Amino acid sequence: MTARIFRLFIPLLAVAAAALCSMAIIALSGRDPLMICEKLFRAAFASDYGAGQVLFKTTTLIFTGLAVALPFRARLFNVGGEGQLQLAALAAAITGALLPESLPPVVAVLFSAFAAMAAGGLWGASAGLLKVRFGVNEVISTIMLNFIAQAATGYLMSWRFAEPSTGHTAETGGAFMLPQIDDLFGLFAGSPANISLLIALGTALCAALYLFRSRAGYELQAVGLQPEAAKYAGIQSGRHVTAVMGLAGAIAGLGALNLVSGYKHYYEAGLTGGFGFSGIAVALLAGANPLWIVPAALFFGLLEYGGLAVGAYVPKDIFMIIQALTILIVIVLNARKP
Amino acid sequence: MENAIRLTALSKKFGTVEACRSVSLSIRSGSIHAVVGENGAGKSTLARLIYGMHRPDGGTMEINGTPVSFASPAEAIAAGIGMVHQHFMLVPTLTVAENVTLGLEKKRLFFPLDPEGSAESIRQLSLKYGLAVDPLAPVSTLSVGEEQRVEILKVLYRNARILILDEPTAVLTPQETSRLFAMLRSLAGEGKTILIITHKLDEVLALADTVTVMSRGSVTGTLSCKETSKEELARMMVGRSVLLRIENPPSTPGETVLSVENLGFRTAAGLVKLEKVSFCIRSGEIFGLAGVEGNGQSELLSLLWGIHDRSGQLSGKMLFEGADITGRSPGEIARLGVSLVPEDRLKHAVVPGFSVAGNMIFGRHREKRFHQGFGFDRREVAEYSRNLGGTYDVRCTDHENTPLGALSGGNQQKVVVARELDRPGLKLLILSQPTRGVDIGAIEQIHRSIIGARDQGAAILLVSSELDELIALSTRIGALYQGSIRRIFSPEEVREGRKRGRPFEEELGLSIT
Ligand SMILES: Nc1ncnc2c1ncn2[C@@H]1O[C@H](COP(=O)(O)OP(=O)(O)OP(=O)(O)O)[C@@H](O)[C@H]1O
Numbered sequence A: 001m002t003a004r005i006f007r008l009f010i011p012l013l014a015v016a017a018a019a020l021c022s023m024a025i026i027a028l029s030g031r032d033p034l035m036i037c038e039k040l041f042r043a044a045f046a047s048d049y050g051a052g053q054v055l056f057k058t059t060t061l062i063f064t065g066l067a068v069a070l071p072f073r074a075r076l077f078n079v080g081g082e083g084q085l086q087l088a089a090l091a092a093a094i095t096g097a098l099l100p101e102s103l104p105p106v107v108a109v110l111f112s113a114f115a116a117m118a119a120g121g122l123w124g125a126s127a128g129l130l131k132v133r134f135g136v137n138e139v140i141s142t143i144m145l146n147f148i149a150q151a152a153t154g155y156l157m158s159w160r161f162a163e164p165s166t167g168h169t170a171e172t173g174g175a176f177m178l179p180q181i182d183d184l185f186g187l188f189a190g191s192p193a194n195i196s197l198l199i200a201l202g203t204a205l206c207a208a209l210y211l212f213r214s215r216a217g218y219e220l221q222a223v224g225l226q227p228e229a230a231k232y233a234g235i236q237s238g239r240h241v242t243a244v245m246g247l248a249g250a251i252a253g254l255g256a257l258n259l260v261s262g263y264k265h266y267y268e269a270g271l272t273g274g275f276g277f278s279g280i281a282v283a284l285l286a287g288a289n290p291l292w293i294v295p296a297a298l299f300f301g302l303l304e305y306g307g308l309a310v311g312a313y314v315p316k317d318i319f320m321i322i323q324a325l326t327i328l329i330v331i332v333l334n335a336r337k338p
Numbered sequence B: 001m002e003n004a005i006r007l008t009a010l011s012k013k014f015g016t017v018e019a020c021r022s023v024s025l026s027i028r029s030g031s032i033h034a035v036v037g038e039n040g041a042g043k044s045t046l047a048r049l050i051y052g053m054h055r056p057d058g059g060t061m062e063i064n065g066t067p068v069s070f071a072s073p074a075e076a077i078a079a080g081i082g083m084v085h086q087h088f089m090l091v092p093t094l095t096v097a098e099n100v101t102l103g104l105e106k107k108r109l110f111f112p113l114d115p116e117g118s119a120e121s122i123r124q125l126s127l128k129y130g131l132a133v134d135p136l137a138p139v140s141t142l143s144v145g146e147e148q149r150v151e152i153l154k155v156l157y158r159n160a161r162i163l164i165l166d167e168p169t170a171v172l173t174p175q176e177t178s179r180l181f182a183m184l185r186s187l188a189g190e191g192k193t194i195l196i197i198t199h200k201l202d203e204v205l206a207l208a209d210t211v212t213v214m215s216r217g218s219v220t221g222t223l224s225c226k227e228t229s230k231e232e233l234a235r236m237m238v239g240r241s242v243l244l245r246i247e248n249p250p251s252t253p254g255e256t257v258l259s260v261e262n263l264g265f266r267t268a269a270g271l272v273k274l275e276k277v278s279f280c281i282r283s284g285e286i287f288g289l290a291g292v293e294g295n296g297q298s299e300l301l302s303l304l305w306g307i308h309d310r311s312g313q314l315s316g317k318m319l320f321e322g323a324d325i326t327g328r329s330p331g332e333i334a335r336l337g338v339s340l341v342p343e344d345r346l347k348h349a350v351v352p353g354f355s356v357a358g359n360m361i362f363g364r365h366r367e368k369r370f371h372q373g374f375g376f377d378r379r380e381v382a383e384y385s386r387n388l389g390g391t392y393d394v395r396c397t398d399h400e401n402t403p404l405g406a407l408s409g410g411n412q413q414k415v416v417v418a419r420e421l422d423r424p425g426l427k428l429l430i431l432s433q434p435t436r437g438v439d440i441g442a443i444e445q446i447h448r449s450i451i452g453a454r455d456q457g458a459a460i461l462l463v464s465s466e467l468d469e470l471i472a473l474s475t476r477i478g479a480l481y482q483g484s485i486r487r488i489f490s491p492e493e494v495r496e497g498r499k500r501g502r503p504f505e506e507e508l509g510l511s512i513t
């Protein structure tokens, strides 16, 4: 009993412990840790703009976190969120640029969301297929697929889609843009926070329903927990592996809605900036629970933006140290015998 | 004489479940002490408390007269206690010798091990106690009986003076059991103390000096084995008198359901596992399959269930109601109305992390009655689980929130048997060791359900290492030896044999060795 309660508090403990370590590191670097903390929180919460920035980062992290968490339940480690997101972002931007201006916004957004999910999903599903058909470990295949995605987007950009003047793809038409939260609710003015946030929350909820309430989720968890028994029970684990990897890729791809349709309206190199990898940290902190992904993403969103905001005082690298430390502590605490 | 173990008012609670309530017990040094009791009575918990795997909530423990309180098994091992668990704990990829010496390498980290030396000392140990097993064989290639010998070697290698064995004979053949007992007796003769948990009362009376009966966490009584009987023990355990042999009215077999014709199986490495196996099972009859473990039973069952190693070479036919089922998947076979209770329930039949209710529908979760939208009708599933659990006496209060892994071993088995016997439209029931680890009260219940399923027209294939179980239930019995059926005992022979008792058991035993 107590062990179970302890488990619930692991993420909080890990966050607190990592924060303490980082304070020590900041102090060693010759800055006052309390001052830095205050600045960080002020930047993040005191202004509409700051809070909106944090939420904007959180949104992408929810998607990429889910993309790691779902396969994790089937004992698959999807390290390929970054590549899946990258391809999806390019696909969304190109689709947006190709669509006629006259299209109704809803249709246009649906089109690009579909393109993004298809691109990401295809990339994820290939890793699943490689595993099922040829027994390729998914960690290795997703890492390789990341390289391919990186190179392929670079090539496609320079071959065809980048405009020489700006270096990014053509801007998409107005119809294609997602409304800002500011437009709808009058909140977070001037920040890039857009209604993708709501889509992200909805996706997390759907993912939880899929995992904990649906028959497919029941089978998927059986495959993860007891693969041999799943086989005896007539569960076709190969299908589940391919499907969940495809689903994960598609969800990572939805992150492109936030980055492209909600914010930049075009694709440029570096747009996805490691969000796919931070998703791994988010999923681990959340214990691969789709609902816990939301607060975990918020925490990492805060670090990502806060790190930028106090960049004048301490190097951003310190915040990468915090991220990594948190995860290590989570893993250590989880591995501890109850 | 001195007491090796003395427990006073030992208690352990899991949440609201009182697994052990104020257990007091003394075990004489050099004696063999048995613990019996229903499934979930707290036997394994008691053993784990002594072995330091659980910490007691209250009470005290003395080992050889010194008060102790173990924080971990390591401390118990240091105090000279060794335990062989109900579910083995070996590393399959390591060799026997490596498993035995694991944790006691007698070398600094990063220094090369001395596999020859440890293999030699293990070989001597196994010679001394008649525990034949090759120290250099990887554990994954061993049979269950051999795995158990490795577990015992592990304990002896650590110089344990007190041995705890949790249901050691559940997985053994009669021959292996008698070898084990001979060895335990010689260990006791050397002055070692043995605590053995079992469900088989015959074994208790044959082996132990004293026996403690547990019921719902408490000790009901401790008796000298010389002065008690099977019936008395059974009554003390269950609280009512138990039918030790089920009534088996003659059956009236109908159409042939399963017919296996000249089935053969050869592994990719060329080993012949099955050769020209032919038998058929008609609806309303129980076909018993006797055989020493490793004579092709597991291959036959995996062929029938469609999960055999696809790299092997298969010949012959398996016809279900006239249609060939060779090469079909487990899901397709189950859909025809076939149920399987596999031998290794933990690995193959349940997901310990799922709730009891979730396991009660595992493999049957495609049935419409449990569905609602994309998910499950949770109320229906919970109710179904509670009802079925009630019928089969699964000891569990909250089916929805208790993980199956928290049930006692026998109760886990009851969940599996209940689920498979209750499959709607059941035509063929394949049972492998259906009462392994189950207490006598529940064995009676399970046997009655098997006969019930037979009378409702199911064809039943029963694989069991318990000859008396086979004789009590089967209509016909096939003797499997080295991958072939050596002899099939006709219904008349079995019926006669049931009356003859012991001599027939011996005749059957001879035909499988
Ligand atoms: N780790 C655990 N968490 C929660 N409950 C437990 C745990 N281990 C055992 N129990 C409960 O304690 C009770 C006693 O279990 P135990 O395993 O000791 O029974 P047992 O006598 O060994 O039964 P069996 O003959 O079936 O093996 C059961 O009700 C079981 O559900």
Ligand SMILES: [Mg+2]
Pocket (backbone or CB within 6 Å): B043, B044, B045, B086, B166, B408, B409, B410
């Ligand atoms: Mg037990």
